[in-house]
Amino acid sequence: MATNSKDYDFLQIEPHWQSFWENTKAFRAENNSTLPKYYVLDMFPYPSGAGLHIGHPEGYTATDILARYKRARGFNVLHPIGWDAFGLPAEQHAVKTGTHPATNTQNNITNFRRQIKALGFSYDWDREVDTTDPKYFRWTQWIFLQLFKKGLAYVDERPVWWCPELRTVLANEEVVDGKSEVGGFPVERRNLRQWVLRITAYAEQLIDGLKDVDWPDSTKRMQEAWIGRSEGAEVTFKLETAGLGDLKIFTTRPDTLFGCTYMVIAPEHPLVNSLTLPEQRDAVETYRKKAASKSDLERTDLAKDKSGVFSGSYAINPINGARVPIWIADYVLMGYGTGAIMAVPAHDERDWEFAQLYQLPTPRVIAGETGDETLPYTGDGKVINSPGYDGLSWPEAKKKITADLAARGVGKGTINYKLRDWLFSRQRYWGEPFPIAWVSKEDYARAAKFRRDLPVSPVTFIENGITQYALPIPDAALPLVLPDVQSYLPSGNGESPLANETAWLEIWLNAESGASVPATEAKPAGDAWVRARRETNTMPQWAGSCWYYLRYLDPRNPDALASNEALKYWDVPDLYVGGAEHAVLHLLYARFWHKVLFDLGVVPQSEPFKKLFHQGIILGEDGVKMSKSRGNVVNPDDIIASYGADALRLYLMFLGPLEAMKPWNPQGIEGVYRFLRKVWRECITEEGAVNPRISDTATLSADAEKVLHETIKKVGEDIEGMRFNTAISQMMILLNALQKEPALPRATVRDLLRLLAPFAPHICEELWARTGETGSVMAAGWPTYDAAKLVATSLKIVIQVNGKHRGELTVGVDATDAEILALASTNAKILPYLADKPLKRSVYVKNRLINLIV
Numbered sequence: 122m123a124t125n126s127k128d129y130d131f132l133q134i135e136p137h138w139q140s141f142w143e144n145t146k147a148f149r150a151e152n153n154s155t156l157p158k159y160y161v162l163d164m165f166p167y168p169s170g171a172g173l174h175i176g177h178p179e180g181y182t183a184t185d186i187l188a189r190y191k192r193a194r195g196f197n198v199l200h201p202i203g204w205d206a207f208g209l210p211a212e213q214h215a216v217k218t219g220t221h222p223a224t225n226t227q228n229n230i231t232n233f234r235r236q237i238k239a240l241g242f243s244y245d246w247d248r249e250v251d252t253t254d255p256k257y258f259r260w261t262q263w264i265f266l267q268l269f270k271k272g273l274a275y276v277d278e279r280p281v282w283w284c285p286e287l288r289t290v291l292a293n294e295e296v297v298d299g300k301s302e303v304g305g306f307p308v309e310r311r312n313l314r315q316w317v318l319r320i321t322a323y324a325e326q327l328i329d330g331l332k333d334v335d336w337p338d339s340t341k342r343m344q345e346a347w348i349g350r351s352e353g354a355e356v357t358f359k360l361e362t363a364g365l366g367d368l369k370i371f372t373t374r375p376d377t378l379f380g381c382t383y384m385v386i387a388p389e390h391p392l393v394n395s396l397t398l399p400e401q402r403d404a405v406e407t408y409r410k411k412a413a414s415k416s417d418l419e420r421t422d423l424a425k426d427k428s429g430v431f432s433g434s435y436a437i438n439p440i441n442g443a444r445v446p447i448w449i450a451d452y453v454l455m456g457y458g459t460g461a462i463m464a465v466p467a468h469d470e471r472d473w474e475f476a477q478l479y480q481l482p483t484p485r486v487i488a489g490e491t492g493d494e495t496l497p498y499t500g501d502g503k504v505i506n507s508p509g510y511d512g513l514s515w516p517e518a519k520k521k522i523t524a525d526l527a528a529r530g531v532g533k534g535t536i537n538y539k540l541r542d543w544l545f546s547r548q549r550y551w552g553e554p555f556p557i558a559w560v561s562k563e564d565y566a567r568a569a570k571f572r573r574d575l576p577v578s579p580v581t582f583i584e585n586g587i588t589q590y591a592l593p594i595p596d597a598a599l600p601l602v603l604p605d606v607q608s609y610l611p612s613g614n615g616e617s618p619l620a621n622e623t624a625w626l627e628i629w630l631n632a633e634s635g636a637s638v639p640a641t642e643a644k645p646a647g648d649a650w651v652r653a654r655r656e657t658n659t660m661p662q663w664a665g666s667c668w669y670y671l672r673y674l675d676p677r678n679p680d681a682l683a684s685n686e687a688l689k690y691w692d693v694p695d696l697y698v699g700g701a702e703h704a705v706l707h708l709l710y711a712r713f714w715h716k717v718l719f720d721l722g723v724v725p726q727s728e729p730f731k732k733l734f735h736q737g738i739i740l741g742e743d744g745v746k747m748s749k750s751r752g753n754v755v756n757p758d759d760i761i762a763s764y765g766a767d768a769l770r771l772y773l774m775f776l777g778p779l780e781a782m783k784p785w786n787p788q789g790i791e792g793v794y795r796f797l798r799k800v801w802r803e804c805i806t807e808e809g810a811v812n813p814r815i816s817d818t819a820t821l822s823a824d825a826e827k828v829l830h831e832t833i834k835k836v837g838e839d840i841e842g843m844r845f846n847t848a849i850s851q852m853m854i855l856l857n858a859l860q861k862e863p864a865l866p867r868a869t870v871r872d873l874l875r876l877l878a879p880f881a882p883h884i885c886e887e888l889w890a891r892t893g894e895t896g897s898v899m900a901a902g903w904p905t906y907d908a909a910k911l912v913a914t915s916l917k918i919v920i921q922v923n924g925k926h927r928g929e930l931t932v933g934v935d936a937t938d939a940e941i942l943a944l945a946s947t948n949a950k951i952l953p954y955l956a957d958k959p960l961k962r963s964v965y966v967k968n969r970l971i972n973l974i975v
């Protein structure tokens with residue numbers, strides 16, 4: 122069944138074996154199997170118009186080697202792929218060309234599929250998923266509805282980043298330095314009605330769960346920092362102005378309360394107006410306007426200049442009754458803690474800088490290691506200048522002061538998180554529609570009679586003074602598909618292109634069945650029909666990738682996102698490989714959804730990704746990040762055409778440790794290509810016959826046998842440990858050793874091909890068939906090594922005469938010093954050098970050399 126090429130003709134061999142695998146469904150994972158399971162997951166690609174990037178096959182080759190290796194070791198392996206296919210580029214393309222984004226998306230998918238198949242990855246193509254397929258996003262919508270019903274989704278009018286150029290809002294993480302991440306367009310603040318997911322309700326669990334997963338430390342630290350847990354206290358300061366009540370602040374350092382010399386409230390704080398004295402009003406107004414145009418990052422950056430204005434009002438420090446001035450400054454953010462702080466300039470860098478600028482006092486309350494008071498002190502130390510607490514360590518004082526304030530009802534211990542709720546809506550066409558319709562209060566009450574699945578407290582939104590109620594589409598009526606639209610241009614007032622589709626938008630909705638008719642038609646008969654306006658927002662691209670690893674388990678299930686049996690049998694991925702750029706957002710959002718599904722009893726475990734690995738970035742040949750503009754992009758198609766997929770796979774793994782960032786090196790690919798050609802020639806003669814060196818009766822020399830067993834051991838261990846580069850070096854060492862042998866036992870060739878097959882599967886299938894083996898090399902199992910063969914039985918000793926290398930000696934490992942001396946001094950090659958000169962003495966360096974001095 123092999124090809125008949127004489128030379129290593131990868132252009133003929135590779136497609137041949139790819140169709141063999143496809144036709145025999147060689148990589149099908151079985152949902153009912155008594156074999157142990159192994160689930161290895163790749164981050165599925167966004168099918169961009171540019172095609173596969175070389176970083177894709179890097180990670181995909183690594184997981185493919187593992188998948189093929191585990192199959193050889195008897196596992197039922199699940200190795201799936203799919204498409205994260207909603208997204209802005211397809212919509213921008215649609216705006217330009219008028220073609221439906223689905224058309225563009227499917228073209229890109231077709232190209233990606235072709236490229237991925239050309240690399241010979243062992244995916245189970247029967248499980249391919251596409252996030253834009255209604256059969257898939259039906260379950261994305263279903264999960265959203267479960268969140269909604271649990272009270273984890275709400276709407277809020279919020280200041281969001283609005284990009285006039287893209288005509289859409291962006292999430293905080295899509296804005297970099299005041300510009301859109303996509304396209305680099307300027308952004309501004311705008312208030313819009315938004316869907317928000319209550320990820321903050323899971324902040325504690327999201328931190329806790331990191332203890333149980335085998336992830337790179339740096340990624341865990343990044344998630345922790347993003348969630349940003351701070352333990353501190355809320356402290357209540359009385360306002361001096363009668364009738365205004367209190368000012369609550371959040372501090373992580375209540376132990377420094379005696380060092381507070383002023384307070385700061387954010388420019389957006391609700392008390393700004395009432396605290397500002399008339400003579401300060403103009404200055405405050407000007408300041409507020411300026412602050413509104415800055416990003417949070419700019420405002421809190423330590424390196425940026427601080428600024429502020431005095432409000433004219435004072436508060437009273439609850440610990441000592443001191444009168445403290447209240448300032449308005451933008452280095453305090455409204456969105457964190459209470460939007461107000463007590464400033465302790467002696468021990469906080471930002472407060473220090475501000476106090477220097479406005480000449481505010483900076484008394485020390487923590488003793489520093491040196492007496493230097495010209496800088497803020499942020500280190501450890503004992504509390505000073507704090508009557509009643511002096512001499513305590515600062516953590517002790519923190520506890521005691523918090524307790525004392527609490528006892529007096531002017532403070533309490535609190536935990537704050539940097540994590541914000543997740544802005545979950547986009548004003549775009551090419552995303553999952555929200556399965557939500559807006560109805561009046563009366564209609565909502567009527568709908569409730571037909572529904573048991575409405576949230577405990579309704580989600581509402583006031584528009585033009587009228588309260589609208591969010592009515593979920595019944596689960597059974599999903600998917601809610603996108604209507605065809607006339608134009609893909611956003612409506613421009615913040616609503617998506619869906620807002621222009623009146624017949625889809627304004628409807629009579631049957632609250633019980635989810636059926637609908639345009640509102641322009643007569644209201645159908647029956648009590649369950651309500652007047653509704655559909656939600657026009659769509660979900661962000663993150664949604665579909667939050668749960669795709671679950672759909673692979675049972676991708677065609679029409680009744681559930683996956684069956685309970687499949688969820689139990691496959692559990693979660695044993696290994697997840699993908700880029701470190703997803704260290705926070707994708708991995709945090711997916712963990713959040715998984716935890717919600719766990720709490721709902723849908724999935725049996727609370728963390729989705731037990732083990733995570735990030736492949737390193739491959740830089741251009743010039744050591745710089747690959748980019749079109751630099752012209753240093755490597756296209757996998759070109760490499761496959763010149764060297765073949767096996768060489769590309771091998772090379773990607775041979776470049777260096779998988780996790781390392783490393784530059785592309787065109788010479789390197791020549792090296793691995795030569796190695797594959799040598800393997801070919803060991804098996805096939807120039808005439809295309811089986812190499813006569815291969816024989817059923819040949820045996821290996823002891824040396825070669827040792828290398829073979831070492832290689833079997835090392836390649837297996839290196840694959841498990843994801844050290845693919847060193848596994849390849851070891852196979853190169855083996856090939857060199859085998860080339861020195863007078864003949865090759867057939868069994869050794871079998872071992873070599875089975876070891877190499879996960880890395881370079883096409884050539885190994887071909888040579889397996891050509892050397893007379895039956896079936897697929899992948900079905901032949903994994904070679905085993907004999908531990909006894911790893912131990913040397915003999916040693917090579919160098920013989921020197923008067924310090925000069927004159928010969929070598931092979932002795933048993935248990936030879937004594939005297940035996941070695943006797944053998945060396947009577948060795949035929951050595952005798953001429955000794956002539957008849959008497960041996961003065963000898964020096965023996967154990968297991969290495971013997972020097973005879975004459």
Ligand code: ANZ
Pocket residue numbers: 350351371372373374377452453454455456457458459460461462463464465468469537
């Ligand atoms: C007094 C103090 C003294 C503070 C000291 C720090 C050091 P993390 O760790 O990030 O939670 N803060 C509180 N709310 C703020 C807001 N909305 N905008 C800007 N800064 C705010 O930081 C908590 C600390 O950041 C709080 O503790 C507060 O300053 C400041 F020696 O209070 B601290």
